Amino acid sequence: MRGLGDRAEVDSLERELLRNACVESRLLSVDRPGHHHADGAFIGVRRRAIYTANALDDDTAAVVGRAVEEVRVLRGRPATGLLVVDDVAVLRSGPAGAVVVRSPELVALVAAYFDALWTDAVPLGDADRVEADGLSPVQQRIVRLAAKGFKDDTIARMLGLSTRSVRRHLERLAARVGATNRLSLGVAATRLGWV
Incomplete structure (x- = not known):
């Protein structure tokens, strides 16, 4: 140094x-x-x-x-x-x-x-866009791709992110809606109009 x-x-x-x-x-x-x-x-x-x-x-x-x-x-x-x-x-x-x-x-x-x-x-x-539902554009894309059944690593490649980043976003969204697994996150995302 x-x-x-x-x-x-x-x-x-x-x-x-x-x-x-x-x-x-x-x-x-x-x-x-x-x-x-x-x-x-x-x-x-x-x-x-x-x-x-x-x-x-x-x-x-x-x-x-x-x-x-x-x-x-x-x-x-x-x-x-x-x-x-x-x-x-x-x-x-x-x-x-x-x-x-x-x-x-x-x-x-x-x-x-x-x-x-x-x-x-x-x-x-x-940077200045957060939709009315409170999701950033990146989060919206991740949720929509996850709802279509894409795996985390595939979503990461499609969006130019790391797999770890995709997982973090999904974990934060799950915590936000009180989901305990991917299925309950999908149900909540549908109910909230995210997908």
């Missing part, structure tokens, strides 16, 4: 990491748009970004949507912003500094944290 003291140094390192990305970049922006995300991450590199609702205005959302393949918006505010590019993580510490992590075990933990937040965030276009 190594500490960086000023914002210019942090931004420079992040740009360099993105330019040299090989597999995937993950950006969590809590206080400002990740303008530098578009500076790198070329063909063949999966680019994902999570923004907090207060870090993303309409103009910025349009730019971000063109620059990054997958963008989600998170309600609430995580403690720190971060960037994970392949096998390096940069954790922002305060308004100017950051900590650079290169230990594979710690980078894996930071990436897992990002992935957990990714499951709770909503796609950029769906």
Whole structure:
């Protein structure tokens, strides 16, 4: 681990990491748009970004949507912003500094944290939409596909989510309606007009 003291140094390192990305970049922006995300991450590199609702205005959302393949918006505010590019993580510490992590075990933990937040965030276009029934668009799609008999892993592939994410959504919906199994969730979903 190594500490960086000023914002210019942090931004420079992040740009360099993105330019040299090989597999995937993950950006969590809590206080400002990740303008530098578009500076790198070329063909063949999966680019994902999570923004907090207060870090993303309409103009910025349009730019971000063109620059990054997958963008989600998170309600609430995580403690720190971060960037994970392949096998390096940069954790922002305060308004100017950051900590650079290169230990594979710690980078894996930071990436897992990002992935957990990714499951709770909503796609950029769906961020302000919650239907009258209180379901997000992702939850609506999951419930409808589950009602058609699709298995969790198939639903996950169809929606570009992890199987674990699909299961979490179904567990939350089941808890919300007091269902104890998938059948009782289906009955409740039908009764509530979700399907």
